[in-house]
Amino acid sequence: MVSPAGPVRSAVGRFGVYGGRYVPETLMAALEELEAAYNQAKDDAAFQAELADLLHNYCGRPTPLYFAKRLSEQLGGAKIYLKREDLLHTGAHKINNALGQGLLARRMGKQRIIAETGAGQHGVATATVCALLGMECVVYMGEEDMRRQELNVYRMRLLGAEVRGVSAGSATLKDAISEAMRDWVTNVRTTFYILGSALGAHPYPTMVRDFHRVISKEAKQQLMEQEGKLPTAIVACVGGGSNAIGAFYEFLNDTNVQLIGVEAGGRGPKLGDHAARFAKDGGGIPGVLQGTYSYVLQDDAGQIALTHSVSAGLDYASVGPEHAMLHDSGRATYTSATDDEALKAVVTLARTEGILPALESAHAVAEAIKLAPTMRKTDVLMVNLSGRGDKDMRILSKELHVSGASVEAKG
Amino acid sequence: MPINFPKKPGLVIYLTAGDPNLATTRDIALAAIDNGADVIELGVPFSDPLADGPVIQRASERAVAKGTRLADVLGVAKELRKARPQAGLILFSYLNPVVRMGMKAFSAKAAEAGADGVLLTDMIVEEAGEYLDAMHANKLAPVFLAAPTSPDERLKAIAENSQGFVYAISRTGITGTQSHLTGDAGDVVTRLKKFTKLPIAVGFGISNAEHVRAVGEFADAAVVGSAIVQLIEKTAPQDAAAAAGKFVAGLRG
Numbered sequence: 001m002v003s004p005a006g007p008v009r010s011a012v013g014r015f016g017v018y019g020g021r022y023v024p025e026t027l028m029a030a031l032e033e034l035e036a037a038y039n040q041a042k043d044d045a046a047f048q049a050e051l052a053d054l055l056h057n058y059c060g061r062p063t064p065l066y067f068a069k070r071l072s073e074q075l076g077g078a079k080i081y082l083k084r085e086d087l088l089h090t091g092a093h094k095i096n097n098a099l100g101q102g103l104l105a106r107r108m109g110k111q112r113i114i115a116e117t118g119a120g121q122h123g124v125a126t127a128t129v130c131a132l133l134g135m136e137c138v139v140y141m142g143e144e145d146m147r148r149q150e151l152n153v154y155r156m157r158l159l160g161a162e163v164r165g166v167s168a169g170s171a172t173l174k175d176a177i178s179e180a181m182r183d184w185v186t187n188v189r190t191t192f193y194i195l196g197s198a199l200g201a202h203p204y205p206t207m208v209r210d211f212h213r214v215i216s217k218e219a220k221q222q223l224m225e226q227e228g229k230l231p232t233a234i235v236a237c238v239g240g241g242s243n244a245i246g247a248f249y250e251f252l253n254d255t256n257v258q259l260i261g262v263e264a265g266g267r268g269p270k271l272g273d274h275a276a277r278f279a280k281d282g283g284g285i286p287g288v289l290q291g292t293y294s295y296v297l298q299d300d301a302g303q304i305a306l307t308h309s310v311s312a313g314l315d316y317a318s319v320g321p322e323h324a325m326l327h328d329s330g331r332a333t334y335t336s337a338t339d340d341e342a343l344k345a346v347v348t349l350a351r352t353e354g355i356l357p358a359l360e361s362a363h364a365v366a367e368a369i370k371l372a373p374t375m376r377k378t379d380v381l382m383v384n385l386s387g388r389g390d391k392d393m394r395i396l397s398k399e400l401h402v403s404g405a406s407v408e409a410k411g
Numbered sequence: 412m413p414i415n416f417p418k419k420p421g422l423v424i425y426l427t428a429g430d431p432n433l434a435t436t437r438d439i440a441l442a443a444i445d446n447g448a449d450v451i452e453l454g455v456p457f458s459d460p461l462a463d464g465p466v467i468q469r470a471s472e473r474a475v476a477k478g479t480r481l482a483d484v485l486g487v488a489k490e491l492r493k494a495r496p497q498a499g500l501i502l503f504s505y506l507n508p509v510v511r512m513g514m515k516a517f518s519a520k521a522a523e524a525g526a527d528g529v530l531l532t533d534m535i536v537e538e539a540g541e542y543l544d545a546m547h548a549n550k551l552a553p554v555f556l557a558a559p560t561s562p563d564e565r566l567k568a569i570a571e572n573s574q575g576f577v578y579a580i581s582r583t584g585i586t587g588t589q590s591h592l593t594g595d596a597g598d599v600v601t602r603l604k605k606f607t608k609l610p611i612a613v614g615f616g617i618s619n620a621e622h623v624r625a626v627g628e629f630a631d632a633a634v635v636g637s638a639i640v641q642l643i644e645k646t647a648p649q650d651a652a653a654a655a656g657k658f659v660a661g662l663r664g
Contacts, residue, residue, distance in 0.1 A: 022506055022534065024462040024558070025535060025560075026556075026559070026560050026580060026583050026584075028560070029560040029562060030560070168472075169459065169472075175459075177461075178459055182461060182462075185462065186583055188583050285511070287506075288507045289507060290459070293510075298511065301511065303457065303458040303475055
């Protein structure tokens with residue numbers, strides 16, 4: 001399965017053959033410093049206690065595990081539970097990781113923070129943490145994403161962050177990451193890069209996953225309390241894959257629990273129209289992008305393909321390396337939802353449960369809508385609701401015509 | 412292997428292959444060699460060149476838009492090797508196009524085209540096992556980058572695994588011209604020299620004869636990239652080779 005063309009794997013920071021460190025030499029010292037600092041912090045009770053305290057009192061953890069009764073009844077199958085990461089401070093799971101890395105940056109004595117953002121949720125979380133800790137914050141964001149997510153741009157600026165637009169390439173997340181890495185290469189001695197997904201060079205994929213592990217840790221306990229058993233399946237959307245790996249991680253050894261990642265199917269299966277890296281014949285092939293070896297949407301000359309999704313947060317040509325491993329091993333399965341399916345899922349969840357999911361999370365809801373009716377009434381299906389939809393109101397109002405009880409696509 | 416720098420300082424010229432087109436890249440390289448370049452670094456254009464500044468990003472974008480592929484760049488290398496057997500020829504790339512072709516296939520083709528060596532921007536020594544095997548099997552020189560931020564133990568590994576020359580980055584940051592060279596360059600070269608007798612070339616930010624002369628005081632060669640790529644951007648394709656030749660001659664002061 002794995003491309004024999006892959007570079008040689010060192011043992012460090014690998015998920016099977018995936019992961020590793022493929023970066024300009026200038027960053028190596030910083031990555032090694034970060035790895036050492038993270039390993040120390042991980043085992044430091046005081047660091048973990050401060051993180052836990054802020055996650056609880058500042059961010060609002062534990063997040064509820066909500067039984068979506070009306071949605072379950074309407075679909076007529078499995079009992080659907082929503083893990084409400086959308087109720088966290090700043091509106092998405094992203095704060096778990098931004099807070100963890102922010103505390104780490106402070107511990108390392110770095111006062112200048114940079115970050116990249118797609119939909120803006122990671123940028124908002126980082127800007128929030130920087131305000132909380134009194135740090136300088138620069139967020140790179142594709143200009144296309146700035147247009148799509150202008151409310152979040154405003155929020156970041158209000159929080160005191162400088163938002164720098166990136167016009168290169170497709171002016172989306174991938175280009176924002178490249179620009180953040182250029183900044184980091186230039187200012188590496190003074191700057192901490194808070195990477196927003198389980199991506200990039202080691203130790204980022206491991207570190208980001210560890211900060212989001214709390215999602216599945218809580219969910220497991222909550223499911224045991226509320227249902228007395230583990231779920232049949234867990235569904236989460238996968239852009240870079242941070243919320244999904246956080247929701248999956250504590251269940252990896254529970255092999256009866258199906259893990260399902262949902263990628264952006266966009267407008268359709270043609271290369272350039274989607275961000276489904278694991279889709280068969282979709283153009284996703286193991287390769288190296290932005291520091292890590294994983295599945296990458298590319299043409300047959302190795303140029304990175306453009307991507308499309310109605311949700312800015314799923315619009316990325318590569319995917320976290322741990323997901324690549326889980327895909328190849330079959331431990332997790334990956335499917336996709338189209339833009340239309342995600343938009344419909346927003347409406348369905350809004351009208352059955354009074355919850356407006358982020359467009360990213362709506363991809364997971366769309367999969368649940370397909371899956372639940374095929375399951376038994378005794379089955380439990382958990383959907384990780386990674387974020388809330390406030391930020392997407394402008395896109396929704398452009399895409400959907402709402403009049404009283406009726407909702408129609410405008411396109 | 413014809414990587415050598417008979418005159419001090421030696422001169423390495425970086426070109427983005429396919430900008431403005433492959434035939435012109437070949438002609439520019441020929442003109443550069445005829446006007447004093449010891450080594451040509453032939454850059455494989457990539458869609459996401461994260462170590463490069465705006466000048467080389469734009470050149471890459473133009474070349475990718477024209478459909479320039481790694482296979483085409485190997486074709487240019489072959490022509491250059493035939494036309495100027497005396498000059499050093501390095502293929503310069505980001506990893507993904509190489510991984511896509513396959514490390515072994517790429518190395519065999521690079522050797523067949525007559526390249527002397529390969530530099531992969533995002534390949535660090537720790538990850539380089541398979542790459543080094545492929546280089547050695549095909550008698551190609553692996554050229555690694557050394558950065559001002561690299562501690563001595565990394566510089567040692569970089570020096571030990573490089574052949575041909577070591578490319579020392581003059582400062583933290585991305586490619587692009589600047590008016591003053593920082594003190595970082597001298598420091599990294601001094602530290603590298605403890606570990607290797609290979610020639611050391613200094614790059615990033617070197618754009619004129621004054622810079623080249625300054626580099627010559629502490630290193631063996633200077634790498635000029637963005638300055639000539641910018642000149643090519645500003646010049647009509649039919650005049651690019653002549654302009655580049657004149658520019659390279661000028662770098663020798």
